[in-house]
Amino acid sequence: MALVIAGERSGVGKTTVTLALLASLYQRGLQVQSFKVGPDYIDPMFHQHVTGRACRNLDTVLTSEAYVEQCFRYHAQLCESALIEGVMGLFDGVGERAQAEEGTKRIPLVSPSSYPPIPLSFGSTAHIARLLDLPVVLVIDCSRLSGSVAAIAHGYCSLDKRVKIAGVVLNRVGSDRHLSLLKDALEPLQLPILGVLRREDNITIPDRHLGLVPTAELPQLRAVIDRLAHLGNTCFDWERLLPLLQVSGKTPPLIPPLAKGREVRIAIARDRAFNFYYQDNLDLLQQLGAELVFWSPLEDAGLPEDVQGLYFGGGFPEVFAQQLAENANARNTVKTAILSGMPTIAECGGLMYLCEQIVDFEGKSWSMVGVLPTIAEMGGRLTLGYRRAVALQDSLVVRAGATVYGHEFHRSRLISTPNPPLFQSYRYDCEKSTGYEGWSLLPSLHASYIHQHWGESREIPQRFLESCCVFKFT
Template identity: 55%
Template sequence: MSIIIAGERSGVGKTTVTLALLAALKARSPHRIQSFKVGPDYIDPMFHSYITGLPCRNLDPVLTSENYVQSCFTKHSSNAAYAIAEGVMGLFDGATGRDDTASTAHIARLLNVPVVLILNCASTSRSIAAIAHGYRTFDPRIEIAGVVLNRVGSDRHLELLTQALEGLNLPILGVLRRQSEITIPDRHLGLIPTAEMASLPSIIERLAHLGETCFDWDKLLPLLKSSNPASVISSPKNDKFITKPTIKPQIKIAIAQDQAFSFYYADNLDLFAEMGAELIPWSPISDVALPDHVQGLYFGGGFPEVFAAELAANEQARNSVQRAIAAGMPTYAECGGLMYLCDRITNFEDATFPMVNILPTVAKMGKRLTLGYRQAIALQDSPLVKIGDRIWGHEFHRSALTETSDRPLYALQGYDSHLSYPAEGWQKHQVHASYVHVHFGAQLHLLERFIATAASNYSLLKL
């Protein structure tokens, strides 16, 4: 069996509990531990993978599909000894707030796995039973296997909480006291990524100790042992949930991977390889040129605004990218990648740094957070889309462009189709650049088009 770690609401400690569980499990077991993250998050999965040594897989039915979520979970949990998924927001909080679509509860139902519910016990005692009872009965289709009591203040506080929960016959699977010794620093888009944290090994060591001492392992381990999920997931018809690639050109794609560019879905990287495209990592911060003999460029999201000075200082790399794009190299850039291709980036301190200068606009950081699922309708052909294509993606950024394209790439709608947003994105040369992050899992035709474009254009490039 597997579990999903859920919170009664955001901010109750889902990530801390999940990391403590993974770290303790890794310390006590040599077996494979597969983790998952509900939703479009990039940073939490980095911490999962740092601990487990395996790529964390995102489970998002909006960016992909319900069938894809089931197939992905089955594929990656089937050869692991333990499988753990970290939820998103509160247990029943979905994409719109009006229903639980894309919520932790939605994923729990799809996978038929039990929920471990984290309760914030600060400033409450007997009322904790009413909260737990409400979550347990709100949707009878959800099995809550037990609770983890977080922010418990004292032995007396724990005694009161335990007495209150006794009548519910709901196992207490863990108790975390109020503590400030373990703090993972964050900034404007969430936790600071693992590659930037020199103190991470010691933090993980403390998390492992916390996990070893705060969980009831006799109750937890039987829940954690991965097994073949319910028949609804493993039935023969579901073998078609992950579309098989239809083209297999042997080409090389340069992928920007360093402290500035680290937001990539593990499934997307796998799909490139499954389709015969070799991803060649390179660093726009430290490498002076693109890798040799590449036929396409891939810039994911990340924090180019934080490393704008370093990116600007590497003029050779910027010139190398500019020459390749001007020569017609197919390029896919999302969010942080789009910012790097702009004329300049202006950071939070209002300092401005030159970038690649392919897109005639400035990416300027601000206080406003743009966040949410988007249905993007293609207004232009690009290496990724054809006019009229409708794809699902996700926006998450605090920058805005000072100039927009006079021929925008996308018209945007929210998850609710009646919500519309300003058209955005750029198509220039053979560049597809947008703030919208895309998961290729259930939209494989996009990746096929990009790889085919890279393969067909390579013979025309003269760098």
Template identity: 60%
Template sequence: MTLIIAGDRSGTGKTTITLALLAFLRKKAAKVQSFKVGPDYIDPMFHSYITSRPCGNLDPILTSVNYVKSCFQQQCHGVDYALVEGVMGLFDGVPLGKQSEQREKGAGSREQGVGEKIESFCQDYGSTAHIARILKIPVVLVIDCSRLSGSVAAIAHGYRSLDPNINVVGVILNRVASDRHLTLLETALKPLNLPILGVIRRQTDLTIPDRHLGLVPTDELPELDQFFDRLAHLAQTCFNWEQLLPYLTPSPFAGGDPPIPSLRKGERQSIKIAIAKDKAFNFYYPDNLDILEQLGATLCYWSPLEDETLPEGTAGLYFGGGFPEVFAETLSRNQNALNAVKQAIIKGMPTYAECGGLMYLCQEIVDFKGQSWPMVGILPTTAKMGKKLTLGYRQAIASRSSLLLNEGETIWGHEFHRSQLTHSSPQPIFNLSSWQKNSPIYGEGWQCHNVHGSYLHLHFGGCPQIAEKFFRHTLDFFKNLALD
């Protein structure tokens, strides 16, 4: 059994509370496994910093229900404690009914999706509540009490009773102002017989700085150890551990490895794929990297900010998302790295670039101050930062056959960016639409040479054929280099 830390809405403090719980548990035990519901990259970085283990993303929209179950079971195996951080409010998901059935049918190449039974209608698909139902694990509800007292009972009662399949086992009261305030909250909750598992007083100095895409990542925060020590002390003194610990101990179960594509016997080789990994590029799903390694790739991490050459023997390039706009000047001044990437791509090296990686391959990046910084220049467009946030799940249908997709192939991805390209691709990779009924369809994505560049973040657990095709292209490139 494990717990999901849920909120009654966004901004209740569930991330800080989750980090406090993880920090305390990590001091108690060697193996603590964390999970994050949804497509987030940044919160899992903080989880992993504390636990020294990859944080698993539980996202049935980007992957599938079966994949979520399999990953959860596998990653909980052999650990002392496990904890899941929810997303937004407990029931905030997307309404998927017939669309979800079509989605699974359209993903027939995903072995783990074949034959999967999807609810005829799910109003909160992909929500924290959805994950609690499919994994059959209890929920602790975090309530921001800063602007309420007696009404806390109505909130707790409503969330506990709305769905009888959700087991809300207690509440954590956050931002409690005083002893008098706490007494009012306790009095209101007493008739519900719902345990108060933690009380957090208002904290003005326990905050993580944020910016345009959320929290500032761990690589840019030099005093995290002291911060997490303080969170661990807070957790030790503010939570009811006698009641919490039994919930946090995973139950034994038989779980296999998440399904991954398999290569024909004899094709497994150690092919080097260079992964851009530094302060500018750090948005990667751990499963994506694991799947590439299981296919036979050797992952070589390098820094477009600091390194002047690609790792020796590189046969493929993978640029994840991140914050190239924040470090655009440094990226632009590293001319040797820019030239090395450009020449490798011109020679035909397979290259997969998501969001921030796409921006890096453009002619230039125009930052928030309006300053232009030259980039790799392989794509004839400019990435310009703006105030508008593009955010949401996207259904993507391949508009033509490309490096990684066959025409008509359907996948699901996630967009999250504040930049826009000044020129669209004349032959976009995808036709995108959101999950809403009658949502507009628009073209997106670039392919030139052997580059797949797109704003769309993909989880290879939901589209393993992309990982397999990318690996096969790197294998072919490596063989051609050997012949030369």
């Protein structure tokens, strides 16, 4: 079994509770596999920093229900304990329209007639808990609550009886008197209180325009994790929690091995500027025969030797734009490689790096690689959401007419539209177009703001590596 940590809404302390539990389990010498519901990249970095194991994303929108089940059961059975951090509020997901998308594997969950319809639960934490048949611990922000905590807990327990609430964690409790009022209110529900966290102003992880600051940029993170481990050791009812967290029995691997192709060396940009990668994507490249060579556009003078393909994930190139600009040798080497036909995938931050310039939040312009004839300009408007994108032309990894699913999350915009564009993009849950985007100026280049998880789209890494083999041996 495993445990799902859910919140009654965003910002209630799910990540704090999750990290405290993970840190305590790790200190106890237990191997623990963590998971994150949804498309987020940054929370999984913190999980991995604590556990030493790559966190896995469970996202039915980017992949499928079948893939989520396979991914969870395969990785959970490799450890003694498993813990899933939810996303937003317990029942926050995407709309009903997405569940019935024709021609996809996204099959609607049929609600028994005795249960009320939950139209926005697809892709939610509740959806994952139902799908995997796992108990949920509900984190409640009690900073402005006393007796009303019972109404919140009762509502979450009653809305969908298929979701099994194992207990609650009371976060941001102000005093012993406050705790007494909360306990008195919850007592009639007979709902176990599995943890109590007081207001801890000294445990903060800084954030900025796209959420938490990644682990690589936090020199004091070790001290924060130590404090979280102390909370984990002292603030939870471990007698009740441990049996819920322990993974019982072993199951055969449910993700079949892929037939390897010819081995190729792929340069993966990974440093403080570029670090948004789904571990499953990297695993798929390796299973298909790729040797992954990590390098830094911030620090390295050029590309690693004998590479046959480039992969630039997302990240924060705008934060490190000056340093990226100053590393002219790396920029020129990348430009030469791409113009010579080296197969290249660039997502979001990677796309920005391939532009002529990045204009940062202060209005300063910094030279980038210059392969894409446009400028990435930072702004206050956040572009956020799942996308359904229809390919308008062939590219390195998709064919014209193909539909891909992904996620956008950025505060930059390009000052010019690609001509012709790679995708017409739509909101995932309706027919509303979000416009044209994506660049494929060269047959060997795929650059887009859309982040993709390849779990249900294995033809993407396969096509990429096939192109890399051709580049190597022609």
